[in-house]
Every structure is written in structure tokens, then in C-alpha cells.
Amino acid sequence: MKASTLTTLRGRVAALAVMLLCTGLVQAVPQSASAAATRYEAESATIVQGAAESNHSGYSGTGFVNGDNVVGSYVEFTVTAASAGTGQIAIRYSNGTTAGRPADVAVGGTVVSAARAFNATADWNTWATSTLTTPVKAGSNKIRLTSTTANGLPNLDYIDFAVTSSDTQAPTPPGRPSCSAITEDSLTLNWDAATDNVGVAAYDIYEHGNKFAEATGTATTKNLTGLSPNTTYNITLFARDAAGNVSSVSPIVDCTTLPGSDTTAPSAPGTLSTSGLTANSIVLSWGASTDNKAVTAYEVRSGSTVYKTVTGTPPATTTTLTGLACASPYTLDVVAKDAAGNVSPPSNTVTFTTAACATDGGVPSSIATVSTGWSIPWGTYWMPDGKTALVTERDSFKVFEVTPGGTRTQVGAVPGVVTTNGEGGLLGVAVDPKWSTNHYVYFMHTASEGNRVARMTYDGSSLGGYTVLLQGIKKSRYHNGGRLAFGPDGYLYASTGEAQTPDLAQDKDSLNGKILRMTTDGKAAPGNPFGNYVYSYGHRNPQGLAFDGKGRLWEAEFGDSKKDELNLIKPGNNYGWPVCEGSCSTAGMTNPKKTWNVSEASPSGIAIVRNVIYMAALKGERLWRVPITGDTENLGTPTAYYVGTYGRLRTVTKVPGQDQLWLSTTNCDNNGGEPDGADKLFRISIT
Structure with a gap:
């Protein structure tokens, strides 16, 4: 081939590549970046002393950034690393002048490449790539390019970002x-x-x-x-x-900590009044308290139960209290607190009854005790015939059969279970839909090497046999997940925590921080999105699983310190942790359908009755009612029942063939502080 012909062909190929880039049909990833590189367009980054423009050709996305010709102009990208390691950064730029346009490249506020050279390209339509590597942390990282001369920055098109590491050995424990x-x-x-x-x-x-x-x-x-x-x-x-x-x-x-030296309590809040009463909310207002130092919070209470905490500097003296149960009486007061924890005398009390219920999904109408004498009942699962339920105790490792009348009979214990002195032990239970022919019952529990899914046989009176179906799920003192549920597809679903190792939640090859889907003999279910056990990922500590009438899977999940979540689970979706807690705008992350402050929820089990999700709350000490809006994927206004009445609520389960729920408490655990045998099972009627 003649040189002139080769040059023409190369030119046509280059022109085609530019055209495809401009139309967005393809995106060029530099060869130095790994296959897992994620592109971050400059026009979507934070721009200081510059602007997004599109008056040159060959750029990716919708444009590029033209920085002002000054020292200190910058573009800052917020990137996400699934795990800590070595970040590979490829910067695409153009410089149509003859002068260099150096920039400091900083990661997380630390300059990792000072006055990095961005030399001249042929013109402003010609793009080049500059690559560097630097340590990055798991989660969000900020990468900033700052001009160091009066020439300003080069035009910036995007960065491609990936993380690699060959180190797989964990440190020893502190x-x-x-x-x-x-x-x-x-x-x-x-x-x-x-x-x-x-x-x-x-x-x-x-x-x-x-x-x-x-x-x-x-x-x-x-x-x-x-x-x-x-x-x-x-x-x-x-x-x-x-x-x-x-x-x-x-x-x-x-x-x-030591007792506080400040022993002076704030004065009682001024007159408490109400307005704007609805079926599920009310506006409360009160006069400000005074303190020898400062009031730091007001608590809206009913007796010793805190409905809401109002903070600020100073905290507001009005709030809208939401999540109230319809057609229900309330008596509330307000107290003030200071930084030393001193509590004021209460305000006057207000008494009111919320408006009538307006729903076709039913509401809790009565609650009765089914059984007493429990110590941390964790999992409840009804037998397919609906005549009895199996209930596990987390720390005793025992399994009981319970009748609707409350008769409790121990039918066995699961071998190989160990405690973690926290949230591990004997957790979820599920009964095979074909139990009448195979007699299989499934358990999730903590073992010596980690968490397991195991199978036993149950002949109606005692458990026997023991087969490990899945192990290798990392355990920790906390965040072990543990819920089991059979889907309408006949496969077994299991929730796993990230074992206090947040990076595992984003690792699709890890079993932790996931919803898993498997066959009844312990194999990955066919059709799983990644060809392994993983059904969804990016979970912190999921504990509630329930399928609605449309066969959709809903999940309740513990947040860290900001937001607890109620999620609609779809195969292959990433639910954000540790990059996101609650809702966020990060590309590729699926936002929850509802969130709560952790003081109001810390959710565990969920169940669905008549198109309404019921979610048991531990720290929040209440049962949340969350209606599904018709046949949509949207949720209506959450409302709370039994706030503070029964303590920490762990598992809620639908009674087969009835508009009823069984609800269990967890007041004997480390946070509840009650003696062994203080937990209960309740029955709730929905009308």
C-alpha cells in the first residue's frame, strides 16, 4: 500500500472515530485504564473560574471545560472507588497554544502530582491523554486539577478512573x-x-x-x-x-464517660399548642426554654417514649410530627435538653385524636399476646399448611414450633451455631414450599468460619440431619444479615450483611452485602444477573425480605448513622453502600423507595398484607405501615403504630390465609437490656 493511500485511510478512520465520539455512540477509554474504568465528564464536574463549552470538535459527552486564564482556576471531579487501592486516572485534554498549561492534581485534598505538564497539542480540536496512578480510598474521592500559572488550565474533556490492586492479604486484628x-x-x-x-x-x-x-x-x-x-x-x-x-x-x-459537671437543667418549655391536625400528622409549637449554658435539643414525648428530637443552634420551637396512626388518640409534651444531658421539666400536655383512616389497604386494629417467655426470637416462618410456625432464638440456637393459640414446643437446635456477642447466631428460617414431600427447612446462622445457609429435615415433630448449602459468607460481630425467604419462583433468597467491611458490598464476587438467590440444593439459581449467587448488591445490613402480590421483592436495610432504607429489589441493581446511605445522585446507584432517620427505624423484618408493607423497627420501637401505591413501584405516606409500647420489634410475618401479622420483640439483646425470657410474640389484626 502506498504511503499516500495509508495516510488517507488513517485520516478517514480518525474522522470516523471523532464522529462517533461526538454522537456519543462510542467512548474512547485509554489503553492505560483498566476495563473497569468509569468516565467522568468535565462539564458535569465542579468548575471554578471556567465554563462548559462546545465550540471545538472531538470532545466526549456534551462539551468540555474551558478554564479562565488565571492561577487557581480548577475543575473537581467526584469519583467512586468500590474498594481502596491504586487509582488509575486518565485525563483527556487539549491545548491549542504553544505554551504549557501545568496544573496541580490533588486527590482528597493532597497534591499527588505538582505542576503536572499539559503541553501543546496540534490545536484545540486535537485531544491528548495524560495518565497517573495514586492511592485512593474506598467510596467517594475528589480529584481536583488546579492551574498553577496565569495561562490557566488546558481544555478538559473527561477523566477515566479505575482502581487496581494485587494485595489480597488482610491485616491482623488490632x-x-x-x-x-x-x-x-x-x-x-x-x-x-x-x-x-x-x-x-x-x-x-x-x-x-x-x-x-x-x-x-x-x-x-x-x-x-x-x-x-x-x-x-x-x-x-x-x-x-x-x-x-x-x-x-x-x-x-x-x-x-464521667457524670457531667453541669447539673443545671433547662427551664420547662413554654406553652405547647397544636395546629394542622390530619390523619397522620400535626404541627406542634412551644415557647423556648432557657439554660445556664445552652439548650441543644427539644424532645417531643408521650410518657418516656420520644416521638421526635428537634436539634439546632438554637433548636427550633416548632415542628411537624408525621407518621402518626390514623384515628388514634395521642397525649404529648415537650422537654428541653442541654449538652450535659440535663432534662427540663415537661411542658403542658396536649391531647388530640388523628382524623379517620382513608385507605383501602387496611390498618392495624387490634393486638394480642400469642406467646411469652422468649429470649431474642429472630426468625419466624409459617408452615405451608398455615397450622403452625417455626421460630428461631438467636442466642440459644433453639427452634420452636408455635401454634396460633400460643403453644410452644421445642423441635430441635441447629448444630454448629456460634454467637458473635453481637448480632450473629441462629438467624433466619424458611420452610420449603414442597415441605409435604421433601420435609426440608432452611436456616441461616453464624458458624466458626463465617455465616452459612444450611438445610435440615423436619418431620413435623423434630429436626434431623444437617447439610451445609452455602458457606464462605464473612461474619463479624455486627452486620450479618440473616433473613431467608422463598420467592414465587421457588428459589431461596438470603440477605447478607457486609460484615463491617463496607467494600465487600460493592464486590460482585463477594457473598457479603448482598441479596443472594439459590436453588434448594445450594447452587446459584439460574438467571442470576452475574452468573453467581448474587441477585443484588451494595447493601449494608439487609434484614427484611418480602414479596408483594405482583411478585416484587421488597427489602428493609439498616443504615449507618444517617438513613435507614426500604428498597424495591431488582436483579443486578446496585443499592449504593458504602458510596450512598439513603438517596444519592451517583450514577449507577439505585435509590431507596423510602428512608427514615435511624432513631425512628433501624428496621429488621417486613411483611406485606393487602398491598401494604409492615416494617418492624428496633431502635425506633414501632411498627411502620407503608402502603404500596396501586400497581406502581411507588410508596405512600408511612405511619407508625405501637411507638414505644412494646420495645424493640424484630420480626413481622404474615399469617397464611388471614389478614393478620405475627410480631416479635427483641428486648433481651444487648441494646434492650431486659432479662432472658422477657420477649413476646404478638398477633395483629388488619381491618
Whole structure:
């Protein structure tokens, strides 16, 4: 082939590539980026002293960024890493001048490439790629390019971002945590250093299963501030390396802050009044309290039950209380609190009855005790004939048969179960829809090596046999998931927590932080979106599973410190954790259908009666009623029942063939503080 012909052919190919880029039919990913690279367009980034334009050709997306010709103009991209590791950044730019346009490249506020060269390209329509690597953390990372000369930045089209790492060895667990320098609102946490084959990058500090603080990998102490006086904090640590590998949990330490030196309580709030009463809400207003230091919060209460906490500097003296049950009486007052935890005398009380119910889905109309004497009943599953239900106890590892009349009979115990001194143990139970012929019952439980899904036989009076169907699900003190449910497709669904290792939730090859779907002999179900057990991913600690009348799967999930979630699960979807907690705008993440503050929910089990989802709340100590809007995927206004009446609510289950629910408490666990045998099973009628 002649050189002139080859040159012409290359030109035509280049022109075609430019045309395809402009039309968005293809996107060029530089060869230095991995196949998992994600593109972030500059015109969608944060732009300071510059503008998105489209007056040149060959760009990707809808345009590019033209920065002002000044020192300090910048473009900042917010990128997402599924795990910590080595970030590969490919920057596409053009520079139609003869002068260089250097820029500092910073990741997470730290400059990783100072005055990086962006030299001249042939013209403004000619694009080049500059690549670099840098350590990144799991989750959100901010990558900023800042001009360092008066020439300003080059035109920026996009960055391609990917994470790679070959380090798969986790650090050893941190050792012997202890507390010192304890005051009324702070303490110093100390621990023995973990070790790692490469190096410990950070320590994650947890309090009762929620991430509380973080320390650098070189630290063995952390000053924890903003604590409440005279309060016990239950603390554990994990070590994490730069590749995102996380150690096993450290030993536990309980540290109690000193009583507060401020013993003066705020004055009682002024006159409490109401307005705007509806079936599910009311507006409350009251006069401000005074304090020798400062009022930090108001609590709306009924007796000792807190319906809402109003904070701020200073906190507002009016609020709309939502989620009330329709056609129900309420008596409320308000108290003020200060930073030392001192509580004022209450305001006057207000009494009202919400408006009549307006729903075709029914509402809870009565509640009665079915059975008493339980210690942390965790899973409830009705036999296919609807005559009895099987109930598991988390910490005793026992399984009981319970009749509608409340007769309880132990039918066995699951072998190989261990506790985690937290949320592990004997968890979910499910009965095979074909039980009458195969006698199979399924359990999810914590074992020595991790969490398992196992199968046993049940002949109607006792459990026998034991077969492990699936193991290799990482365990931790908290975040073990544990719910089992059969879908209308006949396959078994299981919820798994991320075992206090958030990166696992985004790893589609991991069994943690997922909804799993499997056959009754423990194989990955056919049609799963990734060819393995994973049905959906990006979950933190999912515990509620229920199918509605349309065969759709709904899921309830613990948040960390911001938002709990109710999700509609679709195969292959990413539900966000740890990048998102609650709703977010990150591409590729599926937002929840409803969210709650963790103080109002901390959800566990869910059940569906007449197109209404009922969600049991642990910390929130209430039963949420959430209607599904007709045949749509939307949800109506949530309302709350039994707020604070029965304590921590764990599992809610529909009674076959009846508009009824069974509801169990979990008041004997570490957070409930009640003695063994204090938990109950209730029956709720829906009318």
C-alpha cells in the first residue's frame, strides 16, 4: 500500500472515530485504564473560574471545560472507588497554544502530582491523554486539577478512573483496646497496633455496629470527642490496608464517660399548642426554654417514649410530627435538653385524636399476646399448611414450633451455631414450599468460619440431619444479615450483611452485602444477573425480605448513622453502600423507595398484607405501615403504630390465609437490656 493511500485511510478512520465520539455512540477509554474504568465528564464536574463549552470538535459527552486564564482556576471531579487501592486516572485534554498549561492534581485534598505538564497539542480540536496512578480510598474521592500559572488550565474533556490492586492479604486484628483520659464528653481510645504485609492504612472504630471514628494507620490512639456524659460506649476496631482488605474485629472494650459537671437543667418549655391536625400528622409549637449554658435539643414525648428530637443552634420551637396512626388518640409534651444531658421539666400536655383512616389497604386494629417467655426470637416462618410456625432464638440456637393459640414446643437446635456477642447466631428460617414431600427447612446462622445457609429435615415433630448449602459468607460481630425467604419462583433468597467491611458490598464476587438467590440444593439459581449467587448488591445490613402480590421483592436495610432504607429489589441493581446511605445522585446507584432517620427505624423484618408493607423497627420501637401505591413501584405516606409500647420489634410475618401479622420483640439483646425470657410474640389484626 502506498504511503499516500495509508495516510488517507488513517485520516478517514480518525474522522470516523471523532464522529462517533461526538454522537456519543462510542467512548474512547485509554489503553492505560483498566476495563473497569468509569468516565467522568468535565462539564458535569465542579468548575471554578471556567465554563462548559462546545465550540471545538472531538470532545466526549456534551462539551468540555474551558478554564479562565488565571492561577487557581480548577475543575473537581467526584469519583467512586468500590474498594481502596491504586487509582488509575486518565485525563483527556487539549491545548491549542504553544505554551504549557501545568496544573496541580490533588486527590482528597493532597497534591499527588505538582505542576503536572499539559503541553501543546496540534490545536484545540486535537485531544491528548495524560495518565497517573495514586492511592485512593474506598467510596467517594475528589480529584481536583488546579492551574498553577496565569495561562490557566488546558481544555478538559473527561477523566477515566479505575482502581487496581494485587494485595489480597488482610491485616491482623488490632489488639487490646482500652480507654484513658476519660472526661464527661471525651476519652482517649488506645489499642495495640495491627500488622500487615504492606502496611495498615487506617483503623475503623465502631460503637454498637456503627462506624464511630477513623484513625490513621500509624496511630494507636484516638481522642473521641462530642460524647454524652455518664454514657457507656461499646467499642471495637478494625484495621484496613490501602487495598481495602479489612482485619477481623478487635476485642471489645466498654468505656463510660464521667457524670457531667453541669447539673443545671433547662427551664420547662413554654406553652405547647397544636395546629394542622390530619390523619397522620400535626404541627406542634412551644415557647423556648432557657439554660445556664445552652439548650441543644427539644424532645417531643408521650410518657418516656420520644416521638421526635428537634436539634439546632438554637433548636427550633416548632415542628411537624408525621407518621402518626390514623384515628388514634395521642397525649404529648415537650422537654428541653442541654449538652450535659440535663432534662427540663415537661411542658403542658396536649391531647388530640388523628382524623379517620382513608385507605383501602387496611390498618392495624387490634393486638394480642400469642406467646411469652422468649429470649431474642429472630426468625419466624409459617408452615405451608398455615397450622403452625417455626421460630428461631438467636442466642440459644433453639427452634420452636408455635401454634396460633400460643403453644410452644421445642423441635430441635441447629448444630454448629456460634454467637458473635453481637448480632450473629441462629438467624433466619424458611420452610420449603414442597415441605409435604421433601420435609426440608432452611436456616441461616453464624458458624466458626463465617455465616452459612444450611438445610435440615423436619418431620413435623423434630429436626434431623444437617447439610451445609452455602458457606464462605464473612461474619463479624455486627452486620450479618440473616433473613431467608422463598420467592414465587421457588428459589431461596438470603440477605447478607457486609460484615463491617463496607467494600465487600460493592464486590460482585463477594457473598457479603448482598441479596443472594439459590436453588434448594445450594447452587446459584439460574438467571442470576452475574452468573453467581448474587441477585443484588451494595447493601449494608439487609434484614427484611418480602414479596408483594405482583411478585416484587421488597427489602428493609439498616443504615449507618444517617438513613435507614426500604428498597424495591431488582436483579443486578446496585443499592449504593458504602458510596450512598439513603438517596444519592451517583450514577449507577439505585435509590431507596423510602428512608427514615435511624432513631425512628433501624428496621429488621417486613411483611406485606393487602398491598401494604409492615416494617418492624428496633431502635425506633414501632411498627411502620407503608402502603404500596396501586400497581406502581411507588410508596405512600408511612405511619407508625405501637411507638414505644412494646420495645424493640424484630420480626413481622404474615399469617397464611388471614389478614393478620405475627410480631416479635427483641428486648433481651444487648441494646434492650431486659432479662432472658422477657420477649413476646404478638398477633395483629388488619381491618
